[in-house]
Amino acid sequence: MPKAYVFTxxxxxxxxxLVEVDRPSPGPGEVLVAVRVAxxxxVDWKLRTGYLRPGETDTRTFPAVFGNEVSGVVEEIGAGVDGIAVGDEVFxxxxxxxxxxxxxxxxxxxAHKPAELSFQDAATLPVAAATAYDGVRQLGLPAGATVLVTGAGGGVGSAAVQIARALGLRxxxxxxxxxxxxxxxxxxxxxPSGPDLAARVRAVAPDGVDGVYDLVGGEVLAEAATLLTDPAKLVTAGAPAPEVEKLGGARVQRARGTAVxxxxxxxxxxxxxxPHVTRTFPLDRAGEALRTVEDGHARGKIVIEVSA
Structure with missing residues (x-):
């Protein structure tokens, strides 16, 4: 039986x-993938604590498998799936x-994995890079504008910085x-993060910033908001909607589609x-991979190599 890393x-x-599970079968509109990299x-460890993402209800069944993004090779396709075939490399x-x-x-x-894209890098894109892309695009800043990214050393933050630069933003x-x-x-x-953040940002951006993409929430979000002339240019993936809405901003609106x-x-x-994959772990050391992220010391992206 195939193996999976779960929380009970x-x-x-x-x-x-790490347990043995039944091999899943794809339903309508689904594909079954032999995972290469996860x-x-x-959010993986947060879900284990009982955290609910916006729009979710507490209907989880146990054991629940960790992880929200993978790359691999299609093994089966469900009814109604077009444009994807068995043997395709996807993420x-x-x-x-x-x-x-x-x-x-x-x-x-x-999405189909381009031949030039490694399985390792592809597995990092559906959550972190796609969230970064959606948030930067949501800000809608013109080239030459300045965007502040909090949590810039993590997976989403480092992707957001690079995507913003690709769009011509400072x-x-x-x-x-x-x-x-x-x-x-x-x-x-x-x-540097820490108290009096706004003062340190103004030291490098005396006129404030044109947009903020927050990935931290709390006091960091509140301080970052004071640097904006237009509160609507505040987007967060690090705080609940009520917390950012009272500051005039919004949660990142995820597109969640193949186009992104x-x-x-x-x-x-x-x-x-x-994607800056900085560490890899085999499936039987998935717990170590998760601790690296949960402890807050991860730089860039951490991945689990399931098969070669």
């Missing part, structure tokens, strides 16, 4: 286990987990002092976006 109930790391994201979002030897993907959020990235060299290597002006996946893949192939 809501809680901490003690709920996690991306690791903060996309999962129906119910991706830290597994097999995963189901909705065909509408699955970027200021907030991250810990330990990530200074990394953030600057992306082409952003680094500002194709767009971010083209950016990687064109050399404008580097």
């Amino acid at each position: 109930r809501y809680g901490g790391p003690e709920t996690e286990a 991306g690791v994201n903060p 996309g979002n999962t129906v119910a987990g991706g830290y597994a030897e097999y995963a189901l993907l909705p065909a509408t959020i699955t 970027t200021v990235g907030v991250a810990s002092e330990g990530k200074k060299d990394f953030v600057e290597s992306l082409g952003a002006v680094h500002v 996946l194709d767009a971010v893949a083209r950016l990687v192939v064109g050399g404008e976006l580097d």
Whole structure:
């Protein structure tokens, strides 16, 4: 039987286990993928704690497989799927987990992997890069404008900085002092995180900023909002909707479609976006991969290599 890394109930790391599961069967509009690589994201461990994403209801069944993005090779296709065939190399979002030897993907959020794109890089795109792309596009800033990205050293933040630069924006990235060299290597002006953030940003952007893409929430979001002349140019993927709406901003609106996946893949192939995969783990060490992200020390992207 195929293996998967799961959580057996809501809680901490003690709920996690590598188990054998039934091989899934694709339903209408779904494809079954033999997973090559799975991306690791903060939302993975947050879901284990009982966190609900906007629009979700608490209907999870256990054991629940971790993971929301994978790359791999199509094994089966469900009814009504067009344009995808068995043997195709693809990447996309999962129906119910991706830290597994097999995963189901909705065909509408699955894209063909370009030959020039590695399975490793492809697996990082459906959550982090696509979220970054959606948020930067939502801001709608003209070329030459300045955008502030909080949490710029993480998977979404580092992608947002690069995508903003590809669109001709000046970027200021907030991250810990330990990530200074990394953030600057992306082409952003680094500002250390911590108290009095707004003052440090004004030291490098005296007139404030034209847009903010927040990936942290809380006090960081509140301080960043004071740097804007137009509160509507505040987008967050790091805070609940009520928290950002009271500041005049909005949650990132996810497009969740093949077109966005194709767009971010083209950016990687064109050399404008580097997913910066910094560590890889095998499936039997998925817990270590998750701890690396959960502890907040990850730089760039962490992935799980399921098969060669």
